[in-house]
Amino acid sequence: MMTYTRKARLSDLDAILKITDQAVAFLASQDSPQWQGNDGPTRAEFESAINAGVAYVLIYDKQVAGVAKLISGPEAAYDNIDGQWDGDATTYMTIHRVTVDGEIRGQGLAQQLLHDLIVIARERNFTDIRIDTHAVNAIMQHVITKLGFTYQGMIMLPIANGERKAYQLILD
Incomplete structure (x- = not known):
């Protein structure tokens, strides 16, 4: 089966929301506060x-x-890290709101999506890529580190339960 990543279109919105709603429920079932309450992905x-x-x-x-x-940065939440970023890049790309369809979870699709986004970032001449996730989200941490991201420290998002593990990938 052909698998690829492309820019989202407005016609994809219903499918996106189905997938993010599944993710919110899955995270809740894992006792994760990530994306819960008013901090989850929205249609707007x-x-x-x-x-x-x-x-x-x-x-x-x-x-x-x-x-x-x-998203190309910098981002304010990434400015204050309890740890340290590698390198001296003042611009970087961040990856946010990663999720896959819960009906086909476990097939390496999150890894494929992240890989494709890394390629897109590099094609845009970015060599510093950052991502974060909640400490409870062991599945995403596994995917992130499998792709070569390294843990750099903790950041705080401006939301309830906003503490996140921050990771970085430096490309050449």
């Missing part, structure tokens, strides 16, 4: 991200199977 957030050209979807078997945002 993804509509804005699509219009800004920063939302991407993973296509698997001709269907939207995953979603993420790839």
Whole structure:
């Protein structure tokens, strides 16, 4: 089956929201506060991200199977890290809101989506890529580190339960 990543379109919005709703429920079932309450992905957030050209979807078997945002930084939450970023880059790309369809979870699709976003970032001449996740989210931590990201420290997002493990990948 052909699997690839492309920019999200407004016509993808219903599929994106189905996938993010599944992720919110899955995280809750894992006792994670990530994306719970008013801090989860919203239609307005993804509509804005699509219009800004920063939302991407993973296509698997001709269907939207995953979603993420790839945003050029800097980002304020990444400025204050309890740890240290490698290198001296003042601009970098961050990956946010990564999730795949819960009905086909466990097939390496999150890894494929992140890999594709890394390639897109590098094609745009970014060599510093950052991502974060909640400490409870062991599945995402596994995917992140499997792709070569290294743990750099803790950051605080401006939301309830906003403490996140921050990771970085430096490319040449």
